[in-house]
Amino acid sequence: MITNLDFQNKSGTAEDVATVLVLGGGVAGMRAAIDLAEAGIRVKLVESTHGLGGRVAQLGFMFPTHDCVLCRGTSDHGYGCTRPAISPAFMDQNLHPNIEVWTNTQVLDVAGEAGDFTISLRRFPRYVDPARCTNCGRCAEVCPVEKPRGFEAGLTKRKAAFKVAPRAIPNAYVIDRGPYCDDCHRCEQVCPTRAVNLSEAAFDTDVHVDAIILAVGTQLYDARQSEERRFLASAWFGSIFRISSSWTFAACVSP
Helix, strand or coil: CCCCHHHCCCCCCCCCCCCEEEEEEEHHHHHHHHHHHCCEEEEEEEEECCEEEHHHHHEEEEECCEEECCCCCHHHCCCCCCCCCCCHCEEEHHHHHHCEEEEEEEEEEEEEEEEEEEEEEEECCCCCCCCCCCCCCHHHHHHEEEEEEEHHHHCCCCEEEEEECCCCCCCCCHHHHHHEEECHHHHHHHCCCCCEECCCCCCCEEEECCEEEEEECCCCHHHHHHHHHHHHHHCCCCCCCCCCCCCHHHHHHCC
């Protein structure tokens, strides 16, 4: 079992609490963060997207226990559902005091050695303050811009003001800001708690950690751009031949 004693500082003592940076907020990174926090180690959980859960959250269940990743809050998993899920451990009211979650964050540089790393991070704005957002959904209601919903493999649409998932972590809306926002600002005007700030800017910061865990997951292969797909499409006249990835198929059959 890993404990804080396994991470001694340069003076050879364990007087200071060790800190580990977990890069990747999917199910592997979430599980690693919980295990480290319960062992008395401080954790900085860094995720590049708007929320935790990763690819597995899009599928809905974890292997082999068939537990939920994000509590989906759908009609078949609504009030009173007893199916286990990892996401409640990362909700604000349940978050372990040793875990600090940073979404919309990318690593710029890593320097140092085991026991003494300096990580340069860039934190991008989400334009909605999770501490103020009440999930009223008014920003999405007035938003005139629609885009493909990545959480559902682009098969449905969502507004530029949206939630990643019904029970997203952080449990708040986010603004997919673009040039269309410059003359709009409807979301700012209707927000009852003034949680929306379209002037928010990215900023860089450095953190010092004792160890790094890489849990960055995978990147999907786009078969539509492959030479094989173009050949097969031309052979089958294109209009009647379609290729669907297993990920898209899973999104189609998911309840």
